[in-house]
Amino acid sequence: MGIQQIFNGVTIGMSYALIAVGYSLVFGILRLVNFSHGSVYAFGATITLYLISFNFGIMPAIIAGIILTGLLNILIDKAAMEPLRKQGAASITSLITTIGISNILTNLLIVRFGSQRRQFPSLFPDKTMNLLGVDIQYTQIGMLLISLVLMVILVLVVNKTKIGLAMRASEQNMKAAKLMGINVNFVVSFTFLLGGISAAIAGVLVSSYYGMAYPNMGYVSGLKAFAAAVLGGIGSLPGSIIGGVLVGISESAAATYLGSEFRDSVAFIILIVVLIIRPNGLLGKKEIEKV
Amino acid sequence: MRKDNIAKSKLTQLNNVKSILIGVIIIGLFLVPFVNTNNYYLNIINKVLIYIIMALGLNILVGYTGLVSLGQAGFVAIGAYTTTILTTRLDMNFFIATFIALIIAAAFGLLLGLPTLRLIGPYLTIVTLGFGEIIRTIIIIWAPVTNGPLGIRNIPRPSLFGIELTMNNGGLYILTLVSMLLVMLFCHQLYKSKTGRAMRAIKQDHTASIMMGINTTYYKVLSFVLAAIICALVGSIYSTQLGYIDQNTFTFDMSTMILSIVILGGMGTIRGMVLGSAVLVVLPELSRSLMDYRFVLYGLVLVLMMRFRPQGLLGWRDSSPYPLSEKAKETMDFQGKRGV
Structure with missing residues (x-):
């Protein structure tokens, strides 16, 4: 397989990972598959585009869009x-x-903005550099770096902070966490906030990569990110990253070698194969059923 | 004892009223195409019936056995495409083609049911979801047979005894109605049967039903197969009414719509499927004047319903906790007398 395809796949896969994190975090605590997450992602991209049109600067608009999406969640x-x-x-x-x-x-x-695809401005210089025979767009580097930094921040928040400890406690046993004085409702809201923020960032990154945003963009990406979350083991952060990258690479390879029709379903084919071998995903913990 | 008898006679009276009412409704439904000549209303009623059948199929999975599938549209697609391809390319009779479609759908249902041996909860849900998407991809890439993204046009109408069944002479509507009644009868009998009881036991408590010696694998796979067959049947009938199918006829939205009907109506019940389908199909039609807002309304109905009536419109606890057949009761009485 070409290094080019792998690189493209990793880049787009990291954005899937960012969406997948939202599914994974919420599932970890609530045992709930959150099907609204795809549209939250689309909301993030669309609302940012709308804010950009007010011309108070691209960066402030993006930040406002991300915060709004978090609040919406x-x-x-x-x-x-x-x-x-x-x-x-x-x-x-x-x-x-x-x-x-x-x-x-x-x-x-759709009612507010219409269902048509609208142009999304590029956030990074529109240049390409060549490294060891691989064409790398500046946008891709930007996407990769931002996603990586965000992932590290998320892992740190969950593993090193007090609220992260509360999150992990609620995940293990919600009742016991409540008894220990943890405000579980606050923890859940915080989890939704994290999910919303990462979905919005993914939305902005992907929109600027493809140069467009539209209200229905969350449908396919949402399903694929959900597949990525389950593939890696839903409820596990590193699992989301691995799942996202795997989905990204397989998609990019399938589009190149098998034809673009396969782009949207190869993720599910891999997913089903993996689940048959490992029913709880790659990094998922096996839940023991207590009677 | 006397009170008991009075209560019993009241109950039979009520049951009589109920069966008369059901009979009247069924006859009324048969008369619709001959009384009403407005094609628009007939089409909507027909669509409601179509979705009732789909919901009845999924209900076996979700309501009886407790497995959530988000890929039922895939089975509808298998039914629709198999029948259409057989009737258009091989000039096969519609009913024979449908029969073959059901067998193929059953095979796919078996295939999809097998992962249930190992998967539970969201893992199973995503596999069914993936199945629906994979079916759509197969439709696109297998262009020599399925005509790919262009879809299949001019799907012939089925004919029975030389009469072509169309929407105008009400034939297609009657076909749908008869299929719905048959499926309904089947589900009713299934619910009461030993198989149905085993399925409901699995839903209530999986571990306990294994302990009771129920072959859970068999019943889970069986419910997948039954749901697949029923949904494929709908696909066959529906395709002849649409006259045109492509991969976008059978999207994830269709699967979620079927699931929403099952949950909104009250899973596990048959009356719930009727009401749920009526509400969710008619609502967007009634609110056409709201334009794009009607799907917002649709979402709001789902959210509010789940908030204030999570068991569904017509879902309430089964009044008979141990619905045994007469024969089973006799056996139990017999054993009771013997002191077993």
Whole structure:
């Protein structure tokens, strides 16, 4: 396989990893597959594009967009998910709720901005350099670096900070965490915030890479990122990164060698094969069923 | 004892009223195409029936056995494409083609059911989701057979005894209605049967049902196969009504729509599928004037329903906790008398 394809795959894979983190973090704590995450990602990209059009500078617009997306995710949690948790609702109920939220969000975006693809400005100089026979765009370097830094920050937050400790405690046993005085609802909201922020950053990066943003962009990317999260072992941060990169590489290789029709489904083929061999993903912990 | 009898007679009265009501509704549904000549309404009622069948199929998986599938659209696609290809290319009779489509769908259902031996929860869900997407890719790349992204046009209408069934003479509608009633009857019988009880036991407590000696693998795979067959049946019928199919007819949205109907109506029930499908199909049609906002409304309905009525519109606890068949009751009485 060409180094070029691997490099392209890693770059796009890192952005999948950023979206996958959102699925993984929320799943870790709530045991919930959050299907609204793809549209949150699309919201991040679209709202940033909208803010950029006000011309108060690209950087402030992006930061505002990311913060807004984070807040939106908290709102989703507070308005829709928290009442369900209080009721002790079944997981299928929460799943349908997230599908409903995804519908609301995507269609509100379409109502407000239209469903057409709109041009997204490039964030990095439009240049290419050649390293050992591999064409590397500056955008790709930027994407790779930003995603890597973000991943490191996320891992540090989860593993080294107090709130990260609370997150891990809630993940292991929510009831016990509550009894230890951890404000679990706050922890969950914080998790949603982290997920929203990383999804928005991924949205901005991917939009600037492809040069466009549109309300429906979250559909395919969301599914693939979910596949990446499950592939790596849902609930595990390093798993999300490995899963994302694997999905990215396989997609880029499939598009080159098999044809672009395979781009969207090769991730699922690999996923199914991996799950049959390792039912809990590559880095997933096996859950022991207690009777 | 007397009170008991009175309660019993009231109950039979109620049951009589219920069966009369159901009979009236069924006859009414059969008469719709002959009374109402407005094609628009007929199409909507027809679409409701179509989605009821799909929901009944998924209901076996979600409502009875407790497995969540997000790939049912894949089976609908298999049914639609197999039937269409056989009828257009090989000039096969629609009903024979449908029968073959059901067998193929059953094989795929078996294939998809096998991972359930090892996978649970979100892992299983994503495999079914992936299955739906892979089917769509196969449709695109297998262009020599499926005509790829261009789709298949001019799908012939089925004919029975020399009469072509169309939407205008109500034939297609009656075909859908009859299929729905048959599937409904099947699900009703399945629910009460030994198989249905085993499935519901698996849903309630997987570990306990293994301990009770239920072959969980068999019943899980069986429910995948049954759901696949029912959804493929819908695909066959639906394709002749649409007249045109391509890979975008069977998207993830269709799968989530079916799942939403099952949950919104009240999983595990048959009446719930009817109401859920009626609400979710008619709602976007009624609110056409809202333009793009109607899908926002659709999402809001889902979210609010799950918040305030998570068991679904018509889902309530089964009134008979141990719905044994008469024969099983007799055996138990017999054993009870013998002191076993």
